[in-house]
Amino acid sequence: xxxxxxxxxxxxxxxxxxxxxxxxxxxxxxxxxxxxxxxxxxxxxxxxxxxxxxxxxxxxxxxxxxxxxxxxxxxxxxxxxxxxxxxxxxxxxxxxxxxxxxxxxxxxxxxxxxxxxxxxxxxxxxxxxxxxxxxxxxxxxxxxxxxxxxxxxxxx
Amino acid sequence: xxxxxxxxxxxxxxxxxxxxxxxxxxxxxxxxxxxxxxxxxxxxxxxxxxxxxxxxxxxxxxxxxxxxxxxxxxxxxxxxxxxxxxxxxxxxxxxxxxxxxxxx
Numbered sequence: 001x002x003x004x005x006x007x008x009x010x011x012x013x014x015x016x017x018x019x020x021x022x023x024x025x026x027x028x029x030x031x032x033x034x035x036x037x038x039x040x041x042x043x044x045x046x047x048x049x050x051x052x053x054x055x056x057x058x059x060x061x062x063x064x065x066x067x068x069x070x071x072x073x074x075x076x077x078x079x080x081x082x083x084x085x086x087x088x089x090x091x092x093x094x095x096x097x098x099x100x101x102x103x104x105x106x107x108x109x110x111x112x113x114x115x116x117x118x119x120x121x122x123x124x125x126x127x128x129x130x131x132x133x134x135x136x137x138x139x140x141x142x143x144x145x146x147x148x149x150x151x152x153x154x155x156x
Numbered sequence: 157x158x159x160x161x162x163x164x165x166x167x168x169x170x171x172x173x174x175x176x177x178x179x180x181x182x183x184x185x186x187x188x189x190x191x192x193x194x195x196x197x198x199x200x201x202x203x204x205x206x207x208x209x210x211x212x213x214x215x216x217x218x219x220x221x222x223x224x225x226x227x228x229x230x231x232x233x234x235x236x237x238x239x240x241x242x243x244x245x246x247x248x249x250x251x252x253x254x255x256x257x258x259x260x
Contacts (some may be wrong), residue, residue, distance in 0.1 A: 036202045040220040078223045115231040121223035142180040
């Protein structure tokens with residue numbers, strides 16, 4: 001009984017320290033969540049971001065991936081991007097915008113139940129390619145589309 | 157903190173289409189306050205997970221370049237009307253939210 005109480009006390013103290021560390025910004029909350037690839041998201045160059053996220057920069061162009069995006073985006077703050085693919089066993093769909101400050105925009109981990117289809121809205125600083133990278137059956141495929149941006153949406 | 161979210165999920169030709177909006181500022185950390193000239197701190201959603209009846213079906217990882225009040229849509233198979241779809245998110249400040257919807 002006493003033992004349990006001691007353990008509980010210790011545990012709650014440890015939790016308290018963690019909370020303080022988090023609050024002080026010493027330990028960012030995201031470092032507790034292991035899955036989010038922080039390095040890839042904070043890299044400012046597209047080839048580096050791809051290398052960190054996928055572990056390789058060897059991509060195969062594929063007709064089976066379609067990137068649907070507007071030809072001209074009047075407002076770079078909201079650009080709707082749809083990526084569809086007919087590839088089997090899609091594991092991951094990622095979107096890159098090389099001209100943005102942080103090229104990696106979003107990465108979607110698919111399951112067996114999900115179709116090769118994803119829509120999202122992203123910000124674009126200026127005219128750029130939108131590159132979709134699809135991981136299927138352990139291999140990487142890519143397709144891209146150029147979007148002309150008349151008003152940038154990343155501020156700065 | 158505004159934890160609002162809108163989810164719609166419906167079945168069409170054996171596939172469930174999900175459309176969701178999470179209300180969140182999605183600050184990039186690159187913008188500056190026009191009056192003070194100071195940068196506005198980054199505040200954006202990093203992870204969103206979607207579960208169908210408790211089983212993970214999609215895991216989104218986002219950077220700051222996802223638009224404000226992010227909208228996203230995806231499709232999956234194997235659901236029946238009345239099944240539950242849960243979407244939860246975490247942001248870079250450790251804030252979180254979740255919401256549940258019934259598939260129709």
